[in-house]
Amino acid sequence: MPGSLHILTLVKWVPDAQLERTIGEDRRVERTEGVLGELDEYPIEAALQIREALEKSAPETTVRVTALIMGPDGASTALKKALQIGADEGFHLDDEQLAAADIYATSAALAGAITHIHKNHDADSQLLVLTGMASEDGESGAVPAQLAQRLGGLAALTQATSLTVESDRVVVDRVSGNTRQKVAAGLPAVVSVTDQANEPRYPNFKAIMKARKKPVTTLSLADLGLTAIAVQSKISLIAAEPRPEREAGQIIHDDGTAGTQLADYLEKEGLL
Amino acid sequence: MTSVLIVFDRVDEQLTGAQAELLAHGTALGSEVVIVTGQLPANGAEPLAVSGITGVLTGETPIHAPDPALAELVQTAAGELQADLILGPDTPDTVDALARAAAALDTGLITGATGVTGSGAATKTVLAGTWRTTAQLSEGSPLIATLKSNTTSADLPAVAQAPEVVELPVSASGLVEILETTEVPSTGRPALTEASTVVAAGRGVDGDLSLVEELADELGAALGASREVTDAGWMDHSAQIGQTGVTVSPQLYISVGISGAVQQKAGMQTSERIVAINKDEDAPVFEITDFGVVGDLNHVLPQLISEIRKRR
Numbered sequence: 025m026p027g028s029l030h031i032l033t034l035v036k037w038v039p040d041a042q043l044e045r046t047i048g049e050d051r052r053v054e055r056t057e058g059v060l061g062e063l064d065e066y067p068i069e070a071a072l073q074i075r076e077a078l079e080k081s082a083p084e085t086t087v088r089v090t091a092l093i094m095g096p097d098g099a100s101t102a103l104k105k106a107l108q109i110g111a112d113e114g115f116h117l118d119d120e121q122l123a124a125a126d127i128y129a130t131s132a133a134l135a136g137a138i139t140h141i142h143k144n145h146d147a148d149s150q151l152l153v154l155t156g157m158a159s160e161d162g163e164s165g166a167v168p169a170q171l172a173q174r175l176g177g178l179a180a181l182t183q184a185t186s187l188t189v190e191s192d193r194v195v196v197d198r199v200s201g202n203t204r205q206k207v208a209a210g211l212p213a214v215v216s217v218t219d220q221a222n223e224p225r226y227p228n229f230k231a232i233m234k235a236r237k238k239p240v241t242t243l244s245l246a247d248l249g250l251t252a253i254a255v256q257s258k259i260s261l262i263a264a265e266p267r268p269e270r271e272a273g274q275i276i277h278d279d280g281t282a283g284t285q286l287a288d289y290l291e292k293e294g295l296l
Numbered sequence: 297m298t299s300v301l302i303v304f305d306r307v308d309e310q311l312t313g314a315q316a317e318l319l320a321h322g323t324a325l326g327s328e329v330v331i332v333t334g335q336l337p338a339n340g341a342e343p344l345a346v347s348g349i350t351g352v353l354t355g356e357t358p359i360h361a362p363d364p365a366l367a368e369l370v371q372t373a374a375g376e377l378q379a380d381l382i383l384g385p386d387t388p389d390t391v392d393a394l395a396r397a398a399a400a401l402d403t404g405l406i407t408g409a410t411g412v413t414g415s416g417a418a419t420k421t422v423l424a425g426t427w428r429t430t431a432q433l434s435e436g437s438p439l440i441a442t443l444k445s446n447t448t449s450a451d452l453p454a455v456a457q458a459p460e461v462v463e464l465p466v467s468a469s470g471l472v473e474i475l476e477t478t479e480v481p482s483t484g485r486p487a488l489t490e491a492s493t494v495v496a497a498g499r500g501v502d503g504d505l506s507l508v509e510e511l512a513d514e515l516g517a518a519l520g521a522s523r524e525v526t527d528a529g530w531m532d533h534s535a536q537i538g539q540t541g542v543t544v545s546p547q548l549y550i551s552v553g554i555s556g557a558v559q560q561k562a563g564m565q566t567s568e569r570i571v572a573i574n575k576d577e578d579a580p581v582f583e584i585t586d587f588g589v590v591g592d593l594n595h596v597l598p599q600l601i602s603e604i605r606k607r608r
């Protein structure tokens with residue numbers, strides 16, 4: 025594939041899933057201990073592997089890997105991590121109007137940002153947008169397809185367990201119901217990448233140093249030519265309560281009768 | 297009058313449990329309930345011959361996910377019927393089609409709901425099953441939602457006559473080329489997301505599935521696994537339970553040789569009852585078990601299986 029390819033990865037700043045996560049009085053997920061979503065490392069790794077493969081098979085192609093994040097100021101730490109893993113350049117869409125954005129608002133804002141970046145930075149290159157399989161806080165997995173729809177009805181190949189770029193198209197393995205599919209779509213396209221696809225690299229000291237010099241551009245909705253109305257959420261959270269914590273029940277140590285005791289428990293509870 | 301559209305990316309000769317549940321959700325809410333599907337089986341709309349279904353809409357050609365034409369079909373159907381509510385199962389292909397349709401119809405989408413009301417609200421658990429929320433459509437119409445399975449009782453009475461099928465002027469787009477398809481091998485056991493009992497195996501089984509399979513078959517349970525087990529190739533990836541696998545919410549979850557990492561818990565902690573067998577008393581899984589056995593699965597399971605046999 026001659027010419028140039030721009031692989032734009034979408035990443036998100038999310039509360040650390042290893043810690044207790046809460047929804048505040050304002051019905052927003054608290055983000056103080058934010059990190060780069062673990063599931064967003066897979067699309068970055070996929071982008072780097074596509075570049076490495078094309079360097080061998082099509083050395084005349086230039087491949088640019090960028091990362092786009094949408095979130096408040098604090099999200100810049102997650103963007104920095106994406107640059108450390110290996111993206112060349114970062115874009116940070118930071119606008120107060122986007123707080124508590126739902127799927128609709130998120131995809132509208134991201135579509136605006138992607139269009140802006142592509143038009144102003146490398147309008148001539150082919151575009152491949154990669155995302156994680158789902159965000160770790162929203163967990164919907166619905167943004168990639170909605171984004172593809174908004175980018176002029178592009179194909180969305182979601183839940184990829186592997187992907188390659190061959191000439192002007194992307195080829196993906198995925199599961200559809202009870203079948204495994206190999207599917208292809210011409211570029212530009214949107215692909216969401218699962219944790220089955222690769223093993224993300226761990227940034228070494230050299231990569232961390234190099235990332236400090238990588239450019240980051242901050243964007244607002246006004247820069248994208250979007251009004252608040254265009255990114256207004258359609259869904260609002262009207263109630264949120266923690267699920268009652270599961271309490272640890274009875275624990276027994278096997279003294280040679282644990283199987284019997286477990287059967288007793290299941291029988292008593294009507295579970296046999 | 298409430299008009300409900302139910303979206304299935306495909307219908308096979310037998311409805312899945314999740315599809316049957318959707319029909320129950322839909323008929324409870326709507327006076328007019330229409331099915332939209334990309335594909336019908338050889339016996340046509342016969343699997344949809346249940347009480348309360350008004351009709352079936354398809355395209356002029358079969359439409360296979362992930363073809364965006366599926367969303368166009370939904371959008372066209374919604375326009376024709378002035379739908380108040382569009383529902384589908386919470387599977388990736390349906391989520392994708394409904395996400396696209398929501399953008400095209402300028403309305404909101406709620407995924408992974410556990411219940412939906414006629415007035416545009418839905419309940420769902422978030423943050424890996426640790427919070428319960430209610431979300432509401434505040435702008436636009438219709439509400440579009442995907443529903444998790446095991447959220448209603450499934451059985452609707454069958455009727456003699458299959459519903460009428462009408463083709464809408466939408467056909468496959470050619471935007472996506474399907475190069476190959478292979479069936480995921482069937483296990484012969486109940487589907488993980490629909491089973492009332494799930495036996496899940498972790499790295500502790502060390503590649504030997506015979507005991508967990510025997511236990512699952514004794515209980516009529518589905519068999520699932522941790523990511524360690526599917527990554528090792530001991531079971532197919534479709535059996536993986538957790539954040540990046542399937543989410544299950546059965547009446548009984550039996551965790552065998554699984555440590556209970558957050559990503560594993562994310563897929564099972566809304567189970568009604570949790571039982572675990574692990575030889576390490578500090579395994580995090582014991583923080584959420586109703587009944588925990590600290591012991592070697594190779595000793596505990598044979599005794600458990602023979603005790604279950606005796607008692608049934």
Ligand SMILES: Cc1cc2nc3c(=O)[nH]c(=O)nc-3n(C[C@H](O)[C@H](O)[C@H](O)COP(=O)(O)OP(=O)(O)OC[C@H]3O[C@@H](n4cnc5c(N)ncnc54)[C@H](O)[C@@H]3O)c2cc1C
Nearest residue numbers: 498499500522523538539540553554555559560575576593
């Ligand atoms: C992005 C990401 C996504 C992930 N998604 C998932 C997911 O969806 N699902 C998932 O499960 N994991 C997921 N993981 C992996 C997760 O973090 C854990 O590594 C995994 O769940 C551990 O599997 P395990 O409990 O089988 O293995 P281990 O953690 O190795 O635990 C094995 C357990 O078996 C016990 N054991 C050993 N021998 C015996 C015996 N003879 N009798 C009884 N007990 C015994 C041990 O005490 C130990 O507790 C994900 C990780 C990442 C980074």
